[in-house]
Amino acid sequence: MTKRDKTRFVHVARPASNGEAGAVNPSVVRASTVLYPSTAHLRDLVRRRNAGERSFSYGAKGTPTTFALEDAITEVEGGKRTQLFATGLAAVAHVFLSVLKPGDHVLLAETIYGPARQIADDYLKPRGIVCEYYPGGAAAAAEVARRLRPETRLVYLDNPGSIVFDVQDLPAICTAVKGSNALVAVDNTWGAAGIYRPLALGADISVVALTKYIAGHSDITMGSVTANERIADQLWRDSHILGQTVSPDDAYNVLRGLRTVSARIAQAHTHAMEVIAWLQRQPQVERVLFPPLESDPGHTLWKRDFNGAISLFSVILKPQYKIEHANAFIDALRLFGIGASWGGYESLALTYQQGIRGWSGGALIRLHVGLEDPADLIDDLGLGFAAMGAVRG
Numbered sequence: 093m094t095k096r097d098k099t100r101f102v103h104v105a106r107p108a109s110n111g112e113a114g115a116v117n118p119s120v121v122r123a124s125t126v127l128y129p130s131t132a133h134l135r136d137l138v139r140r141r142n143a144g145e146r147s148f149s150y151g152a153k154g155t156p157t158t159f160a161l162e163d164a165i166t167e168v169e170g171g172k173r174t175q176l177f178a179t180g181l182a183a184v185a186h187v188f189l190s191v192l193k194p195g196d197h198v199l200l201a202e203t204i205y206g207p208a209r210q211i212a213d214d215y216l217k218p219r220g221i222v223c224e225y226y227p228g229g230a231a232a233a234a235e236v237a238r239r240l241r242p243e244t245r246l247v248y249l250d251n252p253g254s255i256v257f258d259v260q261d262l263p264a265i266c267t268a269v270k271g272s273n274a275l276v277a278v279d280n281t282w283g284a285a286g287i288y289r290p291l292a293l294g295a296d297i298s299v300v301a302l303t304k305y306i307a308g309h310s311d312i313t314m315g316s317v318t319a320n321e322r323i324a325d326q327l328w329r330d331s332h333i334l335g336q337t338v339s340p341d342d343a344y345n346v347l348r349g350l351r352t353v354s355a356r357i358a359q360a361h362t363h364a365m366e367v368i369a370w371l372q373r374q375p376q377v378e379r380v381l382f383p384p385l386e387s388d389p390g391h392t393l394w395k396r397d398f399n400g401a402i403s404l405f406s407v408i409l410k411p412q413y414k415i416e417h418a419n420a421f422i423d424a425l426r427l428f429g430i431g432a433s434w435g436g437y438e439s440l441a442l443t444y445q446q447g448i449r450g451w452s453g454g455a456l457i458r459l460h461v462g463l464e465d466p467a468d469l470i471d472d473l474g475l476g477f478a479a480m481g482a483v484r485g
């Protein structure tokens with residue numbers, strides 16, 4: 093039976109009814125050493141592991157608890173298999189480490205997550221991997237096609253883009269790349285939990301910072317890499333070679349987050365739409381960057397390719413407002429915290445300087461709307477605008 097997402101999140105990767113003493117949830121299995129009944133058993137485990145089969149043979153190779161989460165993410169993202177990493181950024185890094193070698197060319201969207209850009213600039217480039225950026229947005233597929241070389245091994249993008257939330261035509265990018273040696277990898281953190289399915293749209297690899305909405309409570313970092321037949325086994329093997337795994341306690345809690353993620357996202361998105369409707373009426377606001385808005389340049393593609401939206405967006409202030417105004421705005425907020433990350437139950441705000449990648453307009457504030465009452469959040473943002481008005485400059 094094919095399940096719809098809400099059902100899937102509740103039922104995926106649960107113990108069989110007769111297993112684990114009838115408990116609803118999988119057990120937390122903590123292990124480094126796993127004891128084998130005999131050397132023959134051990135030889136068999138190693139043989140199966142070398143053939144690409146998953147087995148509980150040593151803690152660093154995964155535990156039944158981490159396997160349950162891998163299975164759950166594979167079912168949500170599609171594809172062949174999933175690997176877990178201690179942070180979202182380590183998951184991003186694994187794609188580069190496993191896929192690229194010196195002399196390869198990689199095309200990266202301008203609007204990728206900043207720390208991913210740092211991997212390219214400060215780690216890959218010095219090691220002889222040629223990194224080239226292309227503009228995101230509606231023309232991205234043409235930009236990729238134009239830059240493709242025989243040695244292009246990877247096209248890497250966030251969709252929507254980081255901070256500016258530009259939407260790229262992923263099926264068109266995959267068509268442009270088809271027949272070449274290049275793989276397409278998407279950071280799907282914004283669209284995780286079934287909102288966006290890059291593998292179904294033709295990508296080879298989907299990376300998710302589970303840290304965000306799936307873990308959902310601002311207390312865990314974790315990342316996942318899910319891939320199709322073309323590259324999944326290599327990514328799996330390399331994660332073992334490099335000793336990548338996560339704690340079973342963390343995996344348990346991320347799986348717990350997955351159970352309620354659809355309810356949390358739906359509620360936060362409703363709150364976000366209320367907050368945005370109010371923001372759009374404020375005279376200090378130039379524009380809200382959020383693909384679900386009909387006025388957003390990415391709206392048509394978002395409508396075609398996404399199954400919903402979350403509660404992370406950016407606000408552009410009118411040109412007379414500078415970064416000092418944006419900082420004063422955020423410093424005045426009482427409910428919105430000033431902090432990195434997003435996807436927890438609480439609201440957050442950050443400012444970004446002019447001149448960020450993919451955006452050349454005025455001061456920008458990124459907001460994550462949480463589960464607080466939107467009327468209280470709107471009152472809080474009112475304090476921000478009042479503080480902004482008091483800034484001289």
Ligand SMILES: *Cc1c(COP(=O)(O)O)cnc(C)c1O
Pocket residue numbers: 178179180181182184205250254279281282301302303304313314315433
């Ligand atoms: C947060 C984030 C990451 C990195 O996740 P961490 O767990 O914080 O390392 C990667 N990509 C995107 C789009 C993110 O928002």
